[in-house]
Amino acid sequence: MSTLVLDSASRWFGNVVAVNDVSLSIGPGVTGLLGPNGAGKTTLMAMMSGFLAPSAGHVTLDGQPVWRNTEIYRHIGLVPERELSFGYLTGRQFVRANADLHRLPDAAAATERILEVVDMVEPAGRRLDTYSKGMRQRVKIAAALVHDPSVLLLDEPFNGVDPRQRMHLMDLLRRLGDEGRTVLFSSHILEEVERLARHIEVVVSGRHAASGDFGAIRRLMTDRPVQYALQSSDNRRLAAALMAQESVRAVSLRADHLDIQVDDLGSFAVGLPGLAKEHDVTLYELSPSDESLESVFAYLVAR
Amino acid sequence: MINTTIAKLALQALLGRRRFFLLLAFPVLLVALVALVTALTDGDAAFDILPGLGYPLVLPLVAILAASSVLGPEVDDGSIVYLLSKPVSRYGVAISKWLVALGATLTAGALPILVASLIAGDSDRAVGMFVGAIVAGTTYSALFLAISAVTRHAVIASLMFVLIWESLLGNLFTGVAWLSIGQWGLRVGHEISDRLPDPANLPYAVLAALVVTLGGVWFAGDRLRSFSLRGED
Numbered sequence: 040m041s042t043l044v045l046d047s048a049s050r051w052f053g054n055v056v057a058v059n060d061v062s063l064s065i066g067p068g069v070t071g072l073l074g075p076n077g078a079g080k081t082t083l084m085a086m087m088s089g090f091l092a093p094s095a096g097h098v099t100l101d102g103q104p105v106w107r108n109t110e111i112y113r114h115i116g117l118v119p120e121r122e123l124s125f126g127y128l129t130g131r132q133f134v135r136a137n138a139d140l141h142r143l144p145d146a147a148a149a150t151e152r153i154l155e156v157v158d159m160v161e162p163a164g165r166r167l168d169t170y171s172k173g174m175r176q177r178v179k180i181a182a183a184l185v186h187d188p189s190v191l192l193l194d195e196p197f198n199g200v201d202p203r204q205r206m207h208l209m210d211l212l213r214r215l216g217d218e219g220r221t222v223l224f225s226s227h228i229l230e231e232v233e234r235l236a237r238h239i240e241v242v243v244s245g246r247h248a249a250s251g252d253f254g255a256i257r258r259l260m261t262d263r264p265v266q267y268a269l270q271s272s273d274n275r276r277l278a279a280a281l282m283a284q285e286s287v288r289a290v291s292l293r294a295d296h297l298d299i300q301v302d303d304l305g306s307f308a309v310g311l312p313g314l315a316k317e318h319d320v321t322l323y324e325l326s327p328s329d330e331s332l333e334s335v336f337a338y339l340v341a342r
Numbered sequence: 343m344i345n346t347t348i349a350k351l352a353l354q355a356l357l358g359r360r361r362f363f364l365l366l367a368f369p370v371l372l373v374a375l376v377a378l379v380t381a382l383t384d385g386d387a388a389f390d391i392l393p394g395l396g397y398p399l400v401l402p403l404v405a406i407l408a409a410s411s412v413l414g415p416e417v418d419d420g421s422i423v424y425l426l427s428k429p430v431s432r433y434g435v436a437i438s439k440w441l442v443a444l445g446a447t448l449t450a451g452a453l454p455i456l457v458a459s460l461i462a463g464d465s466d467r468a469v470g471m472f473v474g475a476i477v478a479g480t481t482y483s484a485l486f487l488a489i490s491a492v493t494r495h496a497v498i499a500s501l502m503f504v505l506i507w508e509s510l511l512g513n514l515f516t517g518v519a520w521l522s523i524g525q526w527g528l529r530v531g532h533e534i535s536d537r538l539p540d541p542a543n544l545p546y547a548v549l550a551a552l553v554v555t556l557g558g559v560w561f562a563g564d565r566l567r568s569f570s571l572r573g574e575d
Contacts, residue, residue, distance in 0.1 A: 109429050112429045119420070119423050121424075127354060140347050140348070140425065
């Protein structure tokens, strides 16, 4: 059982602040690190795995600093996003080399055991450069797990992995979390994270935006005002009628459409057609104007 | 300190790339050229190829290729994290990789110089040349390993050192001999055959070669201790 702690950790590159004063604590179980691309997830991962010095603050594993501390890798397994460039090795040779680097007493047995865990025994005799993306990802996980670490860090492990393999990987990570390991993976896809992680940490623009179990994060993300753009035969009349509705927070009249801010998505959607008919207005188009993940994140940060 | 797994992987990286054939081409061409000139001419013409071309050019080029092959690509594409996310001494990693580069430099750089100078026929000078090449090759491989650990442009930086500093400026200003790895090697070789030139003085040459070798390998290890992954974002 291990706990990874970031204490006011920041990292900047010249004038660019990649990670800004992040404090969080990651314990046993599966934790998802969620954020849009460029939010600083990779920088955070690099700091947590000892491959980047924090510019300020501390990163520790069970009280031990992670940076320039090679002994820490007895407890950490790292699955980097980087591709394997050891294409000339077979899967088994690659995992075995990792076992040898850890100086495991019975490296051969450990290799076979972990190949079994990731279900890669059969293709392990083939060269890495013949593997599919999902297979390479599983071999990378096997290499990171071969020394039975208490912490597993995975940077964007599902990127480019086909759906069937993704299910398989998720089952594997869930199992590892249930065994009491501290499993942290990063992703920019909400659905991915909430299917797997009990606990979610959200980072946006280098800041720690939210933290909690997936239900709480999901509620934060859905119970928020939603923007719609609406076109109709008589925008002004419809705007007046809309403003009287409980679910509508704001309406603004644009040149050719209405911008509407809605609090309660359900009753707005149900009530709109009847409202239009009652005031004899024809609806032409209704479209959400900010459904992208980035705007969801922006909302979380603004709170 | 020596990590056999790292050394094995480094050897595979060295043998598994196309650069290996380049590494092989240099000594083969050198020996062939010397053999050809020996057959066609009399006197010192053939032997002169060695101090003129083999020693100052082929040897450092082989050392550059060897040192950059064992470390450069892995640092460039970041895949060295797979080796470094382990509880292994970074100095051990540097030493293991250096030994592989050294072995390649001596095999493909120093040994062909011995073979070629024996073909050119002067066993006394040949052994002196060989000893000089061992000293210089050892020092070169450590220096170029250190350069590979700091910059992505290790091959260019190392080439500039050899071509501009050692060859061009070394020929113009005799003082450069004091800071030229090739000249240190020659000075040691001079102890065996006094027909080799005698730049600098022996204790200095030996000490300088030793300092650069140990310093280079230590520095490479220290850079690996601070190896950082930069995110794409």
